[in-house]
Amino acid sequence: MSAPDSGVDPGLPVMTWERFRQLVEVLGGEAGIETCQGFEDACRRLAGILSREPVGQIIGFGERLAEALYRLDQAAFGTLPVLGTEAAVGAPFPQSDDGFLYSRAGVVAAGRQAYEGVFDRPERFAPYTALRCEELLYVHEEVFEQVTGTEWDRLTRYDYETCSNADGWPDLRK
Numbered sequence: 766m767s768a769p770d771s772g773v774d775p776g777l778p779v780m781t782w783e784r785f786r787q788l789v790e791v792l793g794g795e796a797g798i799e800t801c802q803g804f805e806d807a808c809r810r811l812a813g814i815l816s817r818e819p820v821g822q823i824i825g826f827g828e829r830l831a832e833a834l835y836r837l838d839q840a841a842f843g844t845l846p847v848l849g850t851e852a853a854v855g856a857p858f859p860q861s862d863d864g865f866l867y868s869r870a871g872v873v874a875a876g877r878q879a880y881e882g883v884f885d886r887p888e889r890f891a892p893y894t895a896l897r898c899e900e901l902l903y904v905h906e907e908v909f910e911q912v913t914g915t916e917w918d919r920l921t922r923y924d925y926e927t928c929s930n931a932d933g934w935p936d937l938r939k
Contacts, residue, residue, distance in 0.1 A: 780825025785833075786877050788815060788826060792901070794876045804874070808900040815908045823912065827905040827921055830873065833880065834925035837869040839933030841887040848895040860894055862927040869925075871896035 791814055792807040815823055843865045847858045860868065871893040872880055883890045906917035928934050 780822050780829050782829065784822070785826060785829040789873060789876060792874045792876075794879070804898060805900055807874075808904050811901075812904050812908050812911075815905065816912055820909070820912060823905055823909050824919065827909075827917075827919070828923075830901070830905065831921035831923040831925045833873045834866070834869050835923035835930050836933075837872055837880075837883070837890075838925060838927060838930035839887075840936065841933075842869070842883065842890040843927060843934075845887070845891050845894055848891050863899075864894070864897070865927050866902075866925065867897045867899045868893045868895075870901040871898035874898050874901055 788811060791811045792804070815826060818826075843860060845860065847860055847864065868890070872883055872890060875893070879889070909915075909917045923929075928937055931937070
């Protein structure tokens, strides 16, 4: 009897979740909540560490990040209004597609406990709706280009754009 198919391309660089989490810890957990500059500095620290990893691990970081963002791509989080913002008529202000992606990056940057905690209690995602942690999306790409001298032209296994996780948005299924 053969082992079940993991669905992972055997040629795809792998980074363990544990190593991914260790690298994310460099961001300082709540980086980005207080100031954008602090988060940018944290991303530079992460890039410095990631640049010393083998190229396969840089790619693997991008794969793990994409998977983490994909898992957060759910209606329970994406339909939450932006915290502290109201539309002109006083109604809650919805997240944009890009805003929701940057908020998901903020949850990942906040670390393992915050990341895992939102799945059991979606309301814990709410504080991240006001964050814009876009810089995290590009760290591995910039490091890859720095280390290899070539442009990042890869597609990750998981598409993390808003509404790409069909299981997370069941009402959007046809």
